[in-house]
Amino acid sequence: MKTLIRQIKALVRLSFMELWRRNDVLALVILALALMVPLSLSSPFGAAGASRYLDEAALLLIWAFSLFISLGTGARLFPPEFESRTIYPLLAKPISRGALLAGKYLGAVAASASALAIFYLLFVGCSLLRGGSLSMEVLQGFVFHLAFVALAVALALAGSLVVTPSANLTLSATALTAMFFFGRRLPDYADAVSAPLSWLVRLAYALGPHVEFFDMRQRLIHGWGGVDAVVFAAVLAYAVAYAGVCLVFAWLILKRKRF
Amino acid sequence: MRYLVPCLALAVMMAFAIARFAPERMPQMVQGDDALSVAFADAKAVLSAAMVQKADSYFHGGIDMECSRWKGARDHEGHEEHDGHCEHHHGGEPSAPADPWLWINRRVRAPERHVHLDGKKSVELLPWFWASVKADPHNIDAWTTAWYVANNEMKDRDLARQILDEAKAKNPESLEIAWTEARFVYAGGKGDVAEAERLLEAARSMGKRKCGGDLSALSPHEAEAFCGILDYLSKIYEGRGMKDAIRPLIDEVRATGTDSPVAAWMLDRL
Numbered sequence: 001m002k003t004l005i006r007q008i009k010a011l012v013r014l015s016f017m018e019l020w021r022r023n024d025v026l027a028l029v030i031l032a033l034a035l036m037v038p039l040s041l042s043s044p045f046g047a048a049g050a051s052r053y054l055d056e057a058a059l060l061l062i063w064a065f066s067l068f069i070s071l072g073t074g075a076r077l078f079p080p081e082f083e084s085r086t087i088y089p090l091l092a093k094p095i096s097r098g099a100l101l102a103g104k105y106l107g108a109v110a111a112s113a114s115a116l117a118i119f120y121l122l123f124v125g126c127s128l129l130r131g132g133s134l135s136m137e138v139l140q141g142f143v144f145h146l147a148f149v150a151l152a153v154a155l156a157l158a159g160s161l162v163v164t165p166s167a168n169l170t171l172s173a174t175a176l177t178a179m180f181f182f183g184r185r186l187p188d189y190a191d192a193v194s195a196p197l198s199w200l201v202r203l204a205y206a207l208g209p210h211v212e213f214f215d216m217r218q219r220l221i222h223g224w225g226g227v228d229a230v231v232f233a234a235v236l237a238y239a240v241a242y243a244g245v246c247l248v249f250a251w252l253i254l255k256r257k258r259f
Numbered sequence: 260m261r262y263l264v265p266c267l268a269l270a271v272m273m274a275f276a277i278a279r280f281a282p283e284r285m286p287q288m289v290q291g292d293d294a295l296s297v298a299f300a301d302a303k304a305v306l307s308a309a310m311v312q313k314a315d316s317y318f319h320g321g322i323d324m325e326c327s328r329w330k331g332a333r334d335h336e337g338h339e340e341h342d343g344h345c346e347h348h349h350g351g352e353p354s355a356p357a358d359p360w361l362w363i364n365r366r367v368r369a370p371e372r373h374v375h376l377d378g379k380k381s382v383e384l385l386p387w388f389w390a391s392v393k394a395d396p397h398n399i400d401a402w403t404t405a406w407y408v409a410n411n412e413m414k415d416r417d418l419a420r421q422i423l424d425e426a427k428a429k430n431p432e433s434l435e436i437a438w439t440e441a442r443f444v445y446a447g448g449k450g451d452v453a454e455a456e457r458l459l460e461a462a463r464s465m466g467k468r469k470c471g472g473d474l475s476a477l478s479p480h481e482a483e484a485f486c487g488i489l490d491y492l493s494k495i496y497e498g499r500g501m502k503d504a505i506r507p508l509i510d511e512v513r514a515t516g517t518d519s520p521v522a523a524w525m526l527d528r529l
Contacts, residue, residue, distance in 0.1 A: 044389030045405065045425075047418055049379075052317065053386040184364045205360065213363050222321030224370040231366040238363070 007095050008103040015107020016114070019073055025115040028065045029122070035061060036126070051130050052221050058126065059217045062119045062145075063180075069115050070149045071172050073108040074156030078254075079165045087259060097254050105157055105247060112149045116142070137226040141216035147239035148214040152176060154243035155209060158250040161257070176211050183212040209242055307395030311404065314387035320374045381412035392429070399435045399480070402426035406439055419443060432469065434477075434484040437462035441491060452495060459492045463511075475516040486512050486519040497528045 019025070040054055081087040090100065120142050124134060155176070159168035182189070186205035190198040213235045218224065227235075316323050376383055388405035391398055402422065410419035423443060426436045441462060445455035466485040470476040477485055489508045496504040505525055512522040 044386040045409070045418060045422055047382055047385050047409070047413075047415070049382045050386050052383045184361075184368070187358075187361070210360055210363075213360075213367055216367070218321040218368060219370075222317075222370070224321065227367055231363060234359075234363055235367065 003094075004099055007099050008106065011100065011103025012107035012110055015073070015077065015104050016111045018076075019069070019108075019111035019115065024069060024072065025118065028068070028115075029118065032058075032061050032065065032119070032122070040126070040130075051132070054130070055123075055127065055221045056217065058123050059220065062116070062123060063215075063217070065119060066112065066116050066145060066149055067152060067173065067176060070108075070112045070152035071156045071169055071176070073112050074105075074153035075160045075165055075168050075172070077104045077108055077157055078160050082259070091259070098251055101157075101247065101251050101254055105153065108153045108157070109150050112153060113146055116145055116149055120145070135220075135223075137216065137219055137224075140226045140232065141220050143232075144214040144216050144235060147236055148211055151209060151211065151214075151239050151243045151246075154246035154250075158246040158253075161250050161253045176209060179208050180211045180215065183208060183210050210238065213238060303395045304398070307391045307398040307401060310387045310391035310394060311398065311401050314384045314391070314401075314404070317384050317387060318376050318381075320370060320376060322370065322373060377412055379413055381408045384408050392426075396429040399426075399430060399433055402430070403435055403439050406443070410443060416443075432465065434462060434466050434469070434481045434488070437465060438484045438488050438491075441488065445491060445495075448494070448498065452498070456492070456495050459488050459495070462488045463492065474511060474514040477515060479517070482515040482517045483519065485515060486517065486521040490521045490524060493525045493528055502528070 036054070036058055039057055044050065078087075081090065091097070120138070124138060128134065152172070156168060156172045159172050162168070163171065183205070186201055186208075190201040190205065193201065216227075219226065226232075312323075385405060385408060388401050388408070391401035392405070395401075403426075406419050406422045406426070409415050409422055420443070423436070423440050426433075427440065430436050437458065441455050441458040444450050444458060445452060463485075466477065466481065466488065467474070469481070474482070474485065489512055493505045493508050496502070496508075505528055509522050509525045512519055512525065
């Protein structure tokens with residue numbers, strides 16, 4: 001057990017270093033500043049005092065960047081190892097494929113979560129500078145966002161073992177973005193179309209990753225307050241269950257994979 | 260390959276020829292000569308309308324009124340509960356086992372209370388109206404609603420004047436903007452009534468000129484604004500005891516062919 005934990009810790013550290021070596025996060029922070037600074041300096045119609053639109057833009061950017069980082073990190077966990085054939089020395093070590101998968105996954109989640117924490121710190125810092133106050137729902141929103149990151153990394157990791165990297169990124173990004181914006185409206189779309197298509201829409205509604213559950217943007221922007229404990233637990237349970245299914249699927253594929 | 264360049268040249272020439280000889284049949288009408296207009300054309304109007312919808316959502320405290328199924332607001336201040344079509348599809352509050360996803364969505368994405376953003380807080384709506392008119396300077400709804408927010412909610416007449424001036428500069432032929440300006444100057448009878456009358460008469464003339472004298476040819480929006488212009492004129496005439504001047508106004512309201520209640524209000528003033 002001790003050995004397993006040591007192996008997983010080493011893999012987590014490797015995955016974590018990988019993201020920060022690529023400087024993706026730095027590029028995204030610079031991009032966010034380039035977008036947000038001019039926006040915060042503008043005063044629509046010359047009227048001062050509006051701030052919710054800045055929060056809205058900032059949170060949308062955080063969501064977009066976290067999607068980019070999570071999918072990129074999750075999708076790059078195994079394919080480079082296969083291409084450069086470094087998977088052979090890795091598997092030659094006394095480590096099970098399950099531990100390899102768990103270690104890489106946890107490392108990717110930790111790396112993406114650290115980038116997310118930086119984005120949220122910037123968001124809260126800017127909000128405080130504008131005279132806002134720190135509320136508990138920001139913490140709840142951050143935890144929900146972490147759950148999203150965990151789910152997105154698991155989905156991209158499972159996809160990376162099934163399809164090519166570009167197809168995986170495209171499919172994962174499409175599925176997550178579509179569910180984020182339209183997931184809650186799928187029953188309406190199913191009602192509006194005829195039989196075979198409506199079944200497909202209902203299937204997507206039942207099985208698709210409901211990442212819109214983690215979207216606390218409106219609560220944070222308009223000060224609705226946090227969600228209650230039961231809902232909070234239900235959303236986290238959903239994230240754990242969905243990510244768990246993706247990881248078990250990935251483990252089954254990796255276990256049978258011949259190199 | 261050798262036919263590629265002549266074919267492309269022919270296609271470009273045909274495109275220009277169709278646009279030149281049948282401009283009214285073109286699928287998109289580019290309103291403006293800036294890069295954004297040329298690149299996006301009608302898409303700008305769609306974007307602009309989306310911004311107004313966003314402002315409406317802000318007014319309702321962040322609730323998207325297009326689909327009220329998600330809000331589940333237990334306490335709605337100010338007016339009746341908006342029951343969108345989505346609500347009826349699912350027959351009210353779902354139990355967790357029936358549709359757990361809907362159950363979660365309603366609780367994550369719905370406020371406990373439905374409150375409106377009014378008074379000084381309405382300043383939060385202005386960025387969306389500003390973005391809307393930047394995307395499409397001919398979105399009259401965005402201009403007039405932004406003016407309403409500044410004038411009636413924020414009680415900032417300088418800001419309201421500034422918005423009106425910009426709106427007029429971008430839409431000098433708009434009856435709605437002209438009517439709005441006259442209402443602003445009239446200020447419920449407490450403003451400059453003589454100036455309001457001058458503006459209303461100018462707007463009335465503009466309306467008649469736009470339709471070539473046939474008032475029934477005005478678009479529904481323009482006809483509504485035209486009736487509003489006549490309504491305000493009749494108020495001014497009533498205040499001065501010029502009841503005879505109201506009769507021709509009633510005829511003009513009827514000539515628009517709309518079922519506007521303005522004619523009935525005017526009859527009450529006689």
